[in-house]
Amino acid sequence: MEVKILEKDKTSLSLILDDANASIANAIRRTIISEVPTLAIEDVDFLENTSSLYDEIIAHRLGLVPIKTDLEIFNFRGECSCKNGCSKCTLKLSLNKEGPCVIYSQDMKSEDSKLKPIEGMPLLKLGKGQKISLEAEAVLGTGKEHAKWQPAVVSYKYYPEVEITDKCDLCGDCVAACPRNILSIEKKKVKVLDEKKCILCNSCVEACELDAIKVRGNDKKFIIKIESTGALKPEEIFSKSCEILQEKAKKLREQL
Numbered sequence: 001m002e003v004k005i006l007e008k009d010k011t012s013l014s015l016i017l018d019d020a021n022a023s024i025a026n027a028i029r030r031t032i033i034s035e036v037p038t039l040a041i042e043d044v045d046f047l048e049n050t051s052s053l054y055d056e057i058i059a060h061r062l063g064l065v066p067i068k069t070d071l072e073i074f075n076f077r078g079e080c081s082c083k084n085g086c087s088k089c090t091l092k093l094s095l096n097k098e099g100p101c102v103i104y105s106q107d108m109k110s111e112d113s114k115l116k117p118i119e120g121m122p123l124l125k126l127g128k129g130q131k132i133s134l135e136a137e138a139v140l141g142t143g144k145e146h147a148k149w150q151p152a153v154v155s156y157k158y159y160p161e162v163e164i165t166d167k168c169d170l171c172g173d174c175v176a177a178c179p180r181n182i183l184s185i186e187k188k189k190v191k192v193l194d195e196k197k198c199i200l201c202n203s204c205v206e207a208c209e210l211d212a213i214k215v216r217g218n219d220k221k222f223i224i225k226i227e228s229t230g231a232l233k234p235e236e237i238f239s240k241s242c243e244i245l246q247e248k249a250k251k252l253r254e255q256l
């Protein structure tokens with residue numbers, strides 16, 4: 001199997017898996033969404049809440065805020081050598097605000113300046129004189145337990161291949177039909193500008209009356225896209241999922 005980077009930025013990563021099969025692409029996807037751990041708030045202690053929302057609703061919202069995670073230093077609380085939570089397995093956060101204001105995720109103060117909530121998520125609105133004061137604990141967990149620990153949204157698709165045959169009479173119907181605008185007529189030929197952007201919708205095939213265009217997904221080649229919540233870098237998520245898969249294969253080999 002060959003892996004190539006297609007696109008990469010701060011929060012997302014697209015890879016091409018060549019000479020692979022659907023079970024490998026799906027194993028990576030499933031490992032990422034259910035087994036790559038991240039930090040999320042698990043316990044919330046309310047000291048004061050005179051907002052218009054119940055404690056439970058606020059706690060649930062806090063749980064869904066992605067928190068920057070460092071897998072090198074953090075352990076699962078259940079596997080840590082301490083008994084009641086230490087700095088290696090539990091991250092403490094606090095929130096103290098008085099209205100009128102909108103509380104954002106970054107208003108939560110973390111005890112570790114590197115591990116803090118992802119900024120920019122509005123959590124609740126406080127009216128005049130309303131107050132909120134709470135302490136929270138974030139721990140490592142996996143998406144298998146609760147979706148709040150899921151590090152990313154992952155999808156994969158067959159690598160699209162578009163073929164234009166000699167039957168083409170340059171009517172341009174396929175060019176107009178493509179929702180991704182990846183076809184164009186250049187030098188008396190229909191040209192595919194970027195087949196990777198094709199979503200295999202077959203609109204061009206249906207538009208062509210001469211049956212001159214063929215679109216198929218290559219079932220040995222895949223485009224896999226990882227969109228991180230921000231808790232981990234997308235490349236960290238991918239390499240961690242490969243590590244987990246390797247570890248599982250190793251354990252199976254030992255049993256055999």
Ligand SMILES: [Zn+2]
Nearest residue numbers: 080082086089
């Ligand atoms: Zn601990």
